[in-house]
Amino acid sequence: MASAEEKQTTGQARPTSRDVARLAGVSHTAVSFVFNGRAEGNLSPATQERIRQAAAQLGYRPDPVARGLRRRRTAVIGLVTDEIASSPFAGRLLRGAMETAWADEHLVLTVDSGGDPAKEDAAVAELLDRRVDGIIYAAMSLRSVRVPEGLHRTHSVLANCLPEDDSLPAVVPAERAGGRTAARLLLEQGHRRVALVGGLDDIASVERLRGFRDALRAEGITVPKEWVIRTGGEISGGHEGGLRLFDGVAPQDRPTGVFCYNDRVAAGVLHAAARLGIDVPGDLSVVGYDDQEHMAAFLTPALTTVALPHRAMGEAAARLLLDAIATGRTPPATVRRLACPVVPRASVGPAPTR
16 A cells, blocks of 8 residues: 555545545544544544554545535634734734634634725635634734724624724733833832833823823822923934933933833933933833834843733634634623733833932
């Protein structure tokens, strides 16, 4: 008898479950029991093992298409994104979703729309035509989104975004709690003169600032209006904000701690501090946000930051979707907020005595 490898190299047909049954000396039904999860109580452990050994010898694998037709499932889920392919965090979210799906014997078919609503609608329609079992819609940054047409026709979950119509379940970062965490990193080191740099009027900026103020208010501290500097989310904005806070200002009149909207802004603040001869963390402590790969750990000094849980979001969204697929029940349209963990490094130290 030709081996499975020989069959593949000579172009012979792939082995079937009937081939496995003949080699194992059992019925075709017995083989079906083993590969459809119904062997327990119907076949002895020895028979199950003999069937698996025969399958391994032949190189047999169940036909996923045929199995999907029987179950009315394809064992494939779709993942539609806006601009996540260009995001430094994309890999973490995708890996979380894909590995969770793989552990549940599902593949993930990913489509990036580039933020084009028409492409998003077309991508969802194409995935539905391919009979995916469900769809995750993920965004590059936390925001309210128009739910693409077609998502309500299958099991769907949002990741790192919120539906404008509150119609679907969503998994997002706990941004307000993250802002509180960032403030506490400075408060625990004795800082009472603290500022915030960066951000816009998006959900993440608003929530992080709310959390930051929550923690300070609990300690009886109010941030002066001029120390909340909205300069965007890039290094240039952080540099501008740092200069506005420190350039020409006497040490006793400037903040000793700065919470930055993200790690890029924090990099700009560090550059401004270096330019002005301000030592970090001796004279100034800096906290970032995001834990941006290939950046935060390589700044000087290495940046203490609050990480966005991208991998955990991918895992949680996939798990929520897979559970809905398995039970056939649509999950409630609730928002699950995941903790943003601290990544301690070298940019935070005790408040200077002045």
